[in-house]
Amino acid sequence: MADHVDRRQALIRAAFSAIAERGFEGFRLRPIAASAGIDHSTLHHYFATKEDLIAAVLEHVTSQLEGTMRTDMEPAARLRHHLDAIAAAIVERPELFVVLDELDLRARRDPTMAVDVRRDEQGWRAALSALFEEGNEQRAWSVDVDASVELVIATLKGIRLHPDTAAAVVRQLCDLFSSGDAS
Amino acid sequence: MADHVDRRQALIRAAFSAIAERGFEGFRLRPIAASAGIDHSTLHHYFATKEDLIAAVLEHVTSQLEGTMRTDMEPAARLRHHLDAIAAAIVERPELFVVLDELDLRARRDPTMAVDVRRDEQGWRAALSALFEEGNEQRAWSVDVDASVELVIATLKGIRLHPDTAAAVVRQLCDLFSSGDAS
Amino acid sequence: MADHVDRRQALIRAAFSAIAERGFEGFRLRPIAASAGIDHSTLHHYFATKEDLIAAVLEHVTSQLEGTMRTDMEPAARLRHHLDAIAAAIVERPELFVVLDELDLRARRDPTMAVDVRRDEQGWRAALSALFEEGNEQRAWSVDVDASVELVIATLKGIRLHPDTAAAVVRQLCDLFSSGDAS
Amino acid sequence: MADHVDRRQALIRAAFSAIAERGFEGFRLRPIAASAGIDHSTLHHYFATKEDLIAAVLEHVTSQLEGTMRTDMEPAARLRHHLDAIAAAIVERPELFVVLDELDLRARRDPTMAVDVRRDEQGWRAALSALFEEGNEQRAWSVDVDASVELVIATLKGIRLHPDTAAAVVRQLCDLFSSGDAS
DNA sequence: TATGAATGAGCCTTCATTCAT
DNA sequence: GATGAATGAAGGCTCATTCAT
Structure with a gap:
C-alpha cells in the first residue's frame, strides 16, 4: 500500500513539474508515466483520466499553500x-x-x-x-x-x-x- | 493586396477569439482556417507556422491596448x-x-x-x-x-x-x- | 466447490447476457467479472482465456436447446x-x-x-x-x-x-x- | 479525381474482404489502410470515422445484390x-x-x-x-x-x-x- | 481463491505541416 | 494564392493477460 501511495505521489509530482515547466499545452501523460518509471498504461491504474491527474495536482498545490x-x-x-x-x-x-x-x-x-x-x-x-x-x-x-x-x-x-x-x-x-x- | 491583408486580419481575429474562448490548450489551426473561409492548408500561405499566427495575435492585442x-x-x-x-x-x-x-x-x-x-x-x-x-x-x-x-x-x-x-x-x-x- | 461452480455459472450467465445484448464486438471481460462481483483478474482462475469463457457460453446455450x-x-x-x-x-x-x-x-x-x-x-x-x-x-x-x-x-x-x-x-x-x- | 475514387474503392474493397474473412471482431483500420497502400491516418481523408467506412461497405454490398x-x-x-x-x-x-x-x-x-x-x-x-x-x-x-x-x-x-x-x-x-x- | 498492480500491444483519432497540382 | 491529398508523430485510452502477494 505504501508502494501505491508512493507511486501516486511520484506521478503527481512529475505532473506538477511538467505543468510548471511547460504548462498545459504540451502536457502529455506518456512522459509523466516515464518519469515515474512506469508504463503509460499503468498510469491509468492510478488516475483513470488525465483530468483526474490534474485534479490531484490541484489538490497537491493547494495543500502546499494552506497558510x-x-x-x-x-x-x-x-x-x-x-x-x-x-x-x-x-x-x-x-x-x-x-x-x-x-x-x-x-x-x-x-x-x-x-x-x-x-x-x-x-x-x-x-x-x-x-x-x-x-x-x-x-x-x-x-x-x-x-x-x-x-x-x-x-x-x-x-x-x-x-x-x-x-x-x-x-x-x-x-x-x-x-x-x-x-x- | 488588400485582399491579402483582409484575409490575414480575418485569420488573426479568428485566432484571437478562439484563444479567448478556449485558451491555447485546444487551439487548433483547422477551425481557424474554416472561420476565415479557407482551407486549412491555405492558412500556411499567410502564416508559415502556428507560432507565427500566435505572434500576430500578440501584436493585434497589444495594438489594441496602446493607451x-x-x-x-x-x-x-x-x-x-x-x-x-x-x-x-x-x-x-x-x-x-x-x-x-x-x-x-x-x-x-x-x-x-x-x-x-x-x-x-x-x-x-x-x-x-x-x-x-x-x-x-x-x-x-x-x-x-x-x-x-x-x-x-x-x-x-x-x-x-x-x-x-x-x-x-x-x-x-x-x-x-x-x-x-x-x- | 459448490461455490466454485456457482461462480462459474454466474460468469457464464453474465457473459451470455453480454453477448446477447451487445455481440462479440464490445464483449469485454472486465464488465463480466464485475457482474459476478469479482475482480477481473480473478476471472482467469475460472476461465484461463477469453476463448475458454466463450466456449463455456456455447455449451451453456446448446444445453438449453437440447430438444x-x-x-x-x-x-x-x-x-x-x-x-x-x-x-x-x-x-x-x-x-x-x-x-x-x-x-x-x-x-x-x-x-x-x-x-x-x-x-x-x-x-x-x-x-x-x-x-x-x-x-x-x-x-x-x-x-x-x-x-x-x-x-x-x-x-x-x-x-x-x-x-x-x-x-x-x-x-x-x-x-x-x-x-x-x-x- | 479518378485517383480519389479509385483509392476510395480500394479501401472499401479492402474493408469488405477483412470483414468477410474476420468479421467485425478484429476489424481494424490500420490493416485496411495498409492494404490500400496508404498511411492509416490518410484513411481518415476518405472516411472520417470507422462507422463511415462500414456504411460504405454496406452500400457496396447492397449495390452488388440489387437483383x-x-x-x-x-x-x-x-x-x-x-x-x-x-x-x-x-x-x-x-x-x-x-x-x-x-x-x-x-x-x-x-x-x-x-x-x-x-x-x-x-x-x-x-x-x-x-x-x-x-x-x-x-x-x-x-x-x-x-x-x-x-x-x-x-x-x-x-x-x-x-x-x-x-x-x-x-x-x-x-x-x-x-x-x-x-x- | 483472490487481488491489484503492471504490461505491452494496439485502437481510433487528431494535428501541424508538406507537396504536387 | 489555393487546394486536397498525404504524412508521421503523437495522444488518450482500452484490454487481455500475467504475476507477486
Whole structure:
C-alpha cells in the first residue's frame, strides 16, 4: 500500500513539474508515466483520466499553500506578516505559483476545476475580510473591506509570475494601508 | 493586396477569439482556417507556422491596448484616470485581457514571445514611473517609485480575469495612494 | 466447490447476457467479472482465456436447446410439433437464438468453435433425417430427405432473429410439407 | 479525381474482404489502410470515422445484390428463377453473404445500420409479396402470402452461410410450393 | 481463491505541416 | 494564392493477460 501511495505521489509530482515547466499545452501523460518509471498504461491504474491527474495536482498545490493566518497580531502587523509570507513563498517556490496560474486559467473553462479553485480561495478571502474589518474597528485604517480584500488578492495574483519584484510590491502595498485612512 | 491583408486580419481575429474562448490548450489551426473561409492548408500561405499566427495575435492585442497616458493632469488625477480607463477596458472587452493572460503565461516558456511582451510593457512601465516620480516631487505622495510601478502593474494583471471587481479594486488602490505618504 | 461452480455459472450467465445484448464486438471481460462481483483478474482462475469463457457460453446455450424430438407421433405431426416447439422457444427466449447466431458467425473463423457447433447440430440433423425418411416410407410426403433436412434447418436459422414472424413461417412450412408430394 | 475514387474503392474493397474473412471482431483500420497502400491516418481523408467506412461497405454490398426480379414469367417459374439466382450467387460469391450476415447482426445494435438494411430488404419483400399474390390468383398455389414471403426470406438467410447445401435447399422449397396448395 | 498492480500491444483519432497540382 | 491529398508523430485510452502477494 505504501508502494501505491508512493507511486501516486511520484506521478503527481512529475505532473506538477511538467505543468510548471511547460504548462498545459504540451502536457502529455506518456512522459509523466516515464518519469515515474512506469508504463503509460499503468498510469491509468492510478488516475483513470488525465483530468483526474490534474485534479490531484490541484489538490497537491493547494495543500502546499494552506497558510494559516496568525490571529495574535494587530491587523497591520498581521497583514504585513501575511503578505511577507506569501512574497517569500513566491520567491522560494515560484513553481507553485506558476502552476496555480495555469490552474486559474484552466478554471475559466473547466467548471469542476473552477469549483475547486474557488473553494480554496474562500478561506483566504474570509481571513482577509476579517483582517480589514478589524483594522477598521481599531482605526488602523479606514477602508472599503471588500475592495481591499480584492485588491490584495489581485496584487498577489499579479505578482505570482514575477518573483523578483514580489517583496517590494507587497511592502509598498502594506505601507499604503498603514499610512493612512483612505476615506 | 488588400485582399491579402483582409484575409490575414480575418485569420488573426479568428485566432484571437478562439484563444479567448478556449485558451491555447485546444487551439487548433483547422477551425481557424474554416472561420476565415479557407482551407486549412491555405492558412500556411499567410502564416508559415502556428507560432507565427500566435505572434500576430500578440501584436493585434497589444495594438489594441496602446493607451496613451494623459500628460495634462496632476499625478493623482492622472493615476486615477489611467486606472479607471484600464478598469473600464477590462469590463468592456474582457477577452482582450483573457488573451493577454494566456500570452503572459506563454511568454514564460517562449523566449520570442517573452521579448515582445516585455517590450510592450516597457512603455507602460516608463509612463507609470514618470507619474510616481512627479507625484513624489509635488508631494502628492511619497512612495518608492519602482515598487509602486510594479504594484500597479501587478494589481492590474491580477484583476484581469475578474471584471466584476475591477472597478472597486482600482478605486481602492487610488485612494490608498491619494490618502497619504507611505514613508 | 459448490461455490466454485456457482461462480462459474454466474460468469457464464453474465457473459451470455453480454453477448446477447451487445455481440462479440464490445464483449469485454472486465464488465463480466464485475457482474459476478469479482475482480477481473480473478476471472482467469475460472476461465484461463477469453476463448475458454466463450466456449463455456456455447455449451451453456446448446444445453438449453437440447430438444428431444418425440417418437410417438406420425411424421407430419412430429414435424409440426417440433417446429412449433422451436418457434415458441424463439418467441419466449430470443436471446438464446441471438447468441446462437453470434456463435454461428464465429464458428466460421474459429475451428474449435466450428467443431462444437457442428457436433451439436448433428444430433438434430439425424433426427430430422429419420423423420423425413419415415414420412417418405409412410407416404406422408415424397421429398428429397437431405435437402428437406437442410431446408428446415436453414429456415429455422433464418427466422432466429425475427421472433415476430417465427410462428407464421413454421406453420407455412409444415403446410407445404403436409399438402403434397414434391416429386 | 479518378485517383480519389479509385483509392476510395480500394479501401472499401479492402474493408469488405477483412470483414468477410474476420468479421467485425478484429476489424481494424490500420490493416485496411495498409492494404490500400496508404498511411492509416490518410484513411481518415476518405472516411472520417470507422462507422463511415462500414456504411460504405454496406452500400457496396447492397449495390452488388440489387437483383431485379423478372416480370415476364409465370409465378412458379419466377420463384424458381429467383431462388436459383440467389443460390447461385451464394455459391459463387459467398463472401457477399457472409458480410451481409455480419451486417445483419450489427443492425440489431446500430439503429443507423438497421435503417439501411431494412430499406434494402423492403424492395425484395415487396417483389416476393407480389409474386405469391399472383400465384394465388392464378391458382399456381394457395398460400398465406405474408408467411410465405417470410419463409423464403428466412430460408435464404439461413442458407447464406452454407453454400454447399444452397442449391438443394432452394430446389426443395420450390418443389414444395409447386406441388400443392397448402390450404 | 483472490487481488491489484503492471504490461505491452494496439485502437481510433487528431494535428501541424508538406507537396504536387 | 489555393487546394486536397498525404504524412508521421503523437495522444488518450482500452484490454487481455500475467504475476507477486
